[in-house]
Amino acid sequence: MSKLKTMSMEWTGEEFILIDQRYLPLEEKYVTCKTYEEVAKSIKDMVVRGAPAIGASAAFGYVLGVKEFIGKPEFEEKMKEVKKTLANTRPTAVNLFWALERMEKRLNEIKNEENIVELIEKEALDIAFEDIEANKTMGRFGGELLNDGDTVLTHCNTGSLATVDYGTALGVIRGARDMGKDIKVYADETRPYLQGARLTVWELYKDGFDVTLISDNMAGWVMKQGKINAVIVGADRIAANGDTANKIGTYSVAVLAKEHGIPFYVAAPLSTIDLDTPTGNEIPIEERSHDEVRYCHKSKMVPEEIKVYNPAFDVTPNELITAIITEKGVVRPPYNENLKKLFEK
Template sequence: MDFKPPFQSIVWNGDHVTIIDQTYLPEREVYLNLSSAGQVWDAIKKLKVRGAPAIGIAGAYGLYLGLKTVTETSFESFYSEADRIAEYLNSARPTAVNLSWALKRLMATIYAVKDQPITDIKQTILETAVTIHNEDRRLCKSIGEVGLEVIPDNARILTHCNTGGLATGEYGTAFSVILHAHHAKKLKQVWVDETRPLLQGSRLTAWELQKADIPFKLNVDSAAAYLMQQGEMDLVILGADRITKNGDTANKIGTYSLAVLADAHNIPFYVAAPYSTIDMDLETGKEIEIEQRDAEEVTHFGSKRTAPKKTDVFNPAFDVTPNELITAIITEKGVIKPNFKTNFEKLFG
C-alpha cells in the first residue's frame, strides 16, 4: 500500500533540525529550528518533540549538533565529550528507551571508526542519525502494513495518547495501523481518549486524524469503560515507550487502566511499536524508571489554576501494563503473541 502522510514532524536541513513545536498544537503550527544539543534537550524535556521514536531521532541529531563544533583533535578527548553530551541528552526523558537506544548506537558507531580523522567521525555521526531517521520511516510503514491483519472490517478502534507522525519519523506506530486500515477501507471510526493531563489525544491525535480525513470522535478518558460496556468498540490499539523482555509495556499514564477494562470486556488490546522500543536488557516492567512530571500539569488547565495552592500532586507520565493483559504486540517483524519472552528471543536473538 503506497501513500504518504500529510506532514513530517522532523526534518534535517543540512546544519539544523526542524520540528513542529507540539506545545502549540492544535491552534498553531509552529516550526522550530534546533541547532545545538541544548536546544534539542530543551525540546525533548518540554515536550516540544515527544513520542518515543521521535525523541530517539531528535536525540541522534542532537548528539551530532553538540559535536560538530567540538575542537578536540584526539579521539580520547572527542569520545569523552561525546559521552558527556549523550548522557546530558538522555537525561531529558528517562522512560522512553528509543532515546538511550539511539545514543548508544551512535556511541558504538563513534568507537567503531575511532581510527578515522575527527572530521570524518563527525560526518559518520550525522550519516548514522539520518539513517536512524530513515529506518524509523520504513519501520513505521511496515508496522501499519503488518497490523492490518488484526483489524476487522468496519473496525471501531480506541487509541490513547498520540502515536502518529508527530511521535515518530513518519506514519506513526499504532497510528500507522489506523492509517493503513483507513486506506484499506477497513476502518469505521476511531475513538480518541483526550489523554489527561496534557491532552495529547485531543490536541495531537485529533489534529492528525483531521489531517488524514479519518472519522473519529473525541472522548474523555473516563468514558472508555462506558463505551466498552455499550459495545461501541472492537479493539484497543496504542503505542509504547518501553517494552521489557517479558512483554511488560510502559506507555502513557492511563494505558494500564484501559488494558484492565479491555480484559474485563473481552476486547482485544494491542500494542504497536518498532523493535527499538523493546528493551531486552530489562526482564520485567518493575525495572522501568517512571518519569514524574511537574505538579502544574495537574493543578492547572492551561494557564488557569484548577486546584488549591499547595496541593500535593502525584503525576507519573507513564504506567506499566503487565504482559498478560496484552493480546499481541505489532512490530515491523510481525504480530508477536504470547509467550512474549520466547518469541522476542526468536526474533531478536
C-alpha cells in the same frame, strides 16, 4: 549532505527543527535547534514527544555535538558529556538510550576516518528513515488484525508526531485503511497533557479519518455500549516479559478492554523492546511537573498547596496484552520466548 523533512521534524544539515507540540492544534510553531543542548531542552520540555521521535531527535542532537566539538583535544570527553546530557532528558522511553548507544558505537567505529561528521550524520539519518520504514511495515502487519468497519480506541498520540513519520498505533490504523478497510477511531483525551485531544484528533482529522474525542473516564462506558472493536496503543518501553510502559491511563484502558472482551494491541518498533529489563517492575517511571495537573491550558484548577502526584507513565502487565505488533511481525504470548525470537530473525 542528506536532508530530512516530515511533519514532526526537519534536518537541514546544519540545524534540527521541531514542530512545537505544546502549541498544537491551535498554533503551528517551530523550534530551531543549533546545539545538542537545545535538542536536549526540547526533549525535556516536551517540544517533541513520543518514544521513536525522541530517539531520532537525540541522534540528531548527537550529530550537533560532534559538529561542535570535532577537532578539539577534549573531543572524546565532550562526546561523553553530550550523550549524558541527552540521556538525562526522559528516563522511561528506551528508544532514547537505544539511539544514543547506536550513535556512540558508530562514532567509535569511525573515529579515525577523515569524514567523521558526514558518517555520523548518515547514522542519524539512517535511524530516522529506518523508523519510517519500520512504521509502515508495522502498519501492514497490524492492519491485518482489523476488520473492515472496525472502530478502534487509542490513547495518547502515536502517529506522525510521535515518530519520525507515519506512526505506530496510528500507523496500524493507517495500514488498515491502506488495505481498503473503513476504520473509525475513538481517541481518549489523555490527561493531564491532553496528547489525545490536542494531537491525535488533529492528526487523524487532517488525514481524513472519522475520529471522535472522548474524555479518559468515558472509555469503559463506550466499550460497554459496544462501540469499540479493538484498542491499539503505542509504547515507551516493553520489558522482556511483555510488560509495557506507556502514557499514564493505558493500564486502565487495558483493564477495561479485558473486562469487555476487547483485544488490546501494543504497536511498537524493536527499538522499544528492552530485553535487558526483565519485567515492568524495573522500568523507571518519570514523574513530571505538578503544574501539568494543577493547570489546564494555563488555567489554574487548584491552589498551590494541594498535593499532586503526576507519573507520566504506567505499566500494563503482559497478561492484559493480546498481541504486540512490530516491524518483524505480530507477537503473541508467551512474550518471554517470542520477543527474544524477533531479535534472532
